Amino acid sequence: MLEGVKAIAKGMGTTFKALTEPRDTIAYPEKRREYAPRFRGKHMLARDEDGHELCVGCGLCEAVCPAQAIRVVAAEAPTDKPxxxxxxxxxxxxxxxxxxIFCGMCEEACPTNAVRLTPFNELAAFNRLDMIADKEELLSPPVRR
Ligand code: SF4
Ligand code: SF4
Incomplete structure (x- = not known):
């Protein structure tokens, strides 16, 4: 009986001690961790200051990608609406x-600095197709909700 009480007291002591110790976890999403400046997250496609797309469809990013994660279809740019x-x-x-695999080789290979890896890392979806970022999505830089 006494041994049982001692064991409970020891367990409660451990619990209360843990309650006062600093936590390793954070209250996400209210709080977020800081990542290193070199962190590589979701891609974006950049435009120039006039709003023109920088990507020229050369396909270098597609060729260099070790995971075959990129698909580029190049075409003549329309002359009526540049x-x-x-x-x-x-x-x-x-x-x-x-x-x-967020290696950044596409970004390194791009001759026009069009494809860039942003710090955005909140990548989740309910189905696989939603994890394929299309051009429209990539032209709008990802933002944290
Ligand atoms: S970051 Fe690496 S794996 Fe991802 S698309 Fe670019 S080259 Fe491919
Ligand atoms: S390497 Fe750059 S310019 Fe060439 S297709 Fe990829 S994003 Fe476009």
Missing amino acids: VSWTNRYSVDYEVDLIRC
């Missing part, structure tokens, strides 16, 4: 965020 700063652009561009 979307690109040159006469070529990517009519379609996709990144499969499940395949991607």
